Amino acid sequence: MTQRTNRMKSPTKKRRNIQPTLTGEVAFDSIKDCVICRARHQIKMGITVRVPKRQHDKRCPLNSTTKGKGVLHSHTVACIEEGKRLEKLFNAPLDESEKCRITTQGELNAFFVPKPTTTNMPTTMTTTQKRAARPMAEDFARAVESKASDAEFQRRHSRSGAPLAIMALADYVCEHII
Numbered sequence: 001m002t003q004r005t006n007r008m009k010s011p012t013k014k015r016r017n018i019q020p021t022l023t024g025e026v027a028f029d030s031i032k033d034c035v036i037c038r039a040r041h042q043i044k045m046g047i048t049v050r051v052p053k054r055q056h057d058k059r060c061p062l063n064s065t066t067k068g069k070g071v072l073h074s075h076t077v078a079c080i081e082e083g084k085r086l087e088k089l090f091n092a093p094l095d096e097s098e099k100c101r102i103t104t105q106g107e108l109n110a111f112f113v114p115k116p117t118t119t120n121m122p123t124t125m126t127t128t129q130k131r132a133a134r135p136m137a138e139d140f141a142r143a144v145e146s147k148a149s150d151a152e153f154q155r156r157h158s159r160s161g162a163p164l165a166i167m168a169l170a171d172y173v174c175e176h177i178i
């Protein structure tokens with residue numbers, strides 16, 4: 001009975017320390033898998049070991065290149081390099097040419113003085129006129145109807161492949177809108 005209980009207990013016991021990943025593999029544990037972290041942990045525990053002089057494991061968060069992201073794609077490496085370049089750029093002091101030349105209160109006030117507002121009466125009027133001139137749906141219908149029933153229009157477009165009403169509509173659009 002005790003044997004059976006122990007047999008039942010053991011898989012659970014084994015599984016407890018293993019964290020599975022989404023793909024079913026065993027998750028990275030820096031103390032077990034990274035030689036540097038393992039050595040440092042052992043030193044902390046009082047065991048004298050030599051810390052190897054090399055980088056942390058590629059999956060270790062303390063690896064300065066990968067930051068624990070594992071084996072990197074060339075694109076990711078390029079992104080990290082670009083990030084470093086930008087960080088340097090943003091931390092650098094500004095050039096004289098990049099600095100704001102406003103130094104006195106007078107210059108500041110002159111810079112922020114409101115621009116004279118132009119009278120936009122003519123613009124408004126043109127817009128209104130345009131709006132008034134814009135044809136309504138009924139205008140389209142009326143124009144298409146009269147054009148399609150016009151004998152001359154029918155004769156002119158008798159050989160075109162498109163339906164007569166479409167030709168009439170296109171004609172009206174060309175005359176009044178474009």
Ligand SMILES: [Zn+2]
Nearest residue numbers: 034037056060
């Ligand atoms: Zn490490």
